[in-house]
Amino acid sequence: MQDDRFMFLRAFFRNPRQISAIAPSSQNLAEAMVSQIPLDARRVIELGAGTGVFTRAILDSGIDPCALDVIEMDEGFSALLRQRHQRLRVHRRRAEEIAGIGLAPADAMVSGLPLLSMSERSQGAILEGAFSLLVPSAPFIQFTYGPSVPLRARLLRELGLTSTRTTRIWRNWPPATVHVLRRSRLSVAPCRQAPASDDRVRVAR
Numbered sequence: 001m002q003d004d005r006f007m008f009l010r011a012f013f014r015n016p017r018q019i020s021a022i023a024p025s026s027q028n029l030a031e032a033m034v035s036q037i038p039l040d041a042r043r044v045i046e047l048g049a050g051t052g053v054f055t056r057a058i059l060d061s062g063i064d065p066c067a068l069d070v071i072e073m074d075e076g077f078s079a080l081l082r083q084r085h086q087r088l089r090v091h092r093r094r095a096e097e098i099a100g101i102g103l104a105p106a107d108a109m110v111s112g113l114p115l116l117s118m119s120e121r122s123q124g125a126i127l128e129g130a131f132s133l134l135v136p137s138a139p140f141i142q143f144t145y146g147p148s149v150p151l152r153a154r155l156l157r158e159l160g161l162t163s164t165r166t167t168r169i170w171r172n173w174p175p176a177t178v179h180v181l182r183r184s185r186l187s188v189a190p191c192r193q194a195p196a197s198d199d200r201v202r203v204a205r
């Protein structure tokens with residue numbers, strides 16, 4: 001939409017580092033992002049929604065507005081999203097605070113955040129918070145304009161995350177690649193050995 005593009009461009013000139021793009025993502029990129037949400041997902045969290053291109057695609061894919069939480073720190077974008085989707089929960093917060101907002105566990109996270117232009121500390125806070133809310137093996141879906149995942153390798157290792165590069169979307173300006181992060185099962189702490197249930201049975205004499 002023309003107005004959305006204008007609003008986006010204005011936000012970019014106000015704060016280029018926070019917005020990190022001169023136009024909203026294309027419908028093609030939105031569809032590629034949403035196609036990574038598991039078919040049986042019920043609860044989704046979106047980070048960095050901007051004017052809501054991904055938000056609309058998530059809702060169109062069948063996610064109920066009540067089951068979608070959106071985190072967007074820009075005042076104008078948050079107001080726009082609230083006005084367009086009245087049943088949506090839009091949190092005007094920094095994604096770094098995600099673990100403290102009181103959100104319920106989610107089956108997928110869709111991120112439009114400019115992770116590449118963030119400090120390692122911010123990236124760490126966002127990913128740690130995100131994976132504390134995602135159910136096991138749920139995807140964190142992120143796009144980037146570059147060829148590789150927009151995160152420091154050391155951070156991925158420390159958090160036990162694996163990243164899969166999926167589709168390259170040429171019909172987006174600039175062209176973008178969709179990456180899916182998951183917490184590898186090996187990184188989950190081994191459970192403490194409980195005695196087998198038989199060991200606890202007292203034999204009556």
Ligand SMILES: C[S@@+](CC[C@H](N)C(=O)[O-])C[C@H]1O[C@@H](n2cnc3c(N)ncnc32)[C@H](O)[C@@H]1O
Pocket residue numbers: 018019020021023024025047048049050051052053054071072073074077093094095096111112113114
């Ligand atoms: C590249 S734009 C993407 C917008 C939209 N998802 C799209 O693809 O058109 C990045 C968005 O993330 C938001 N953002 C940047 N840093 C953020 C942070 N730390 N917490 C929450 N939102 C943030 C910006 O305000 C902006 O709306």
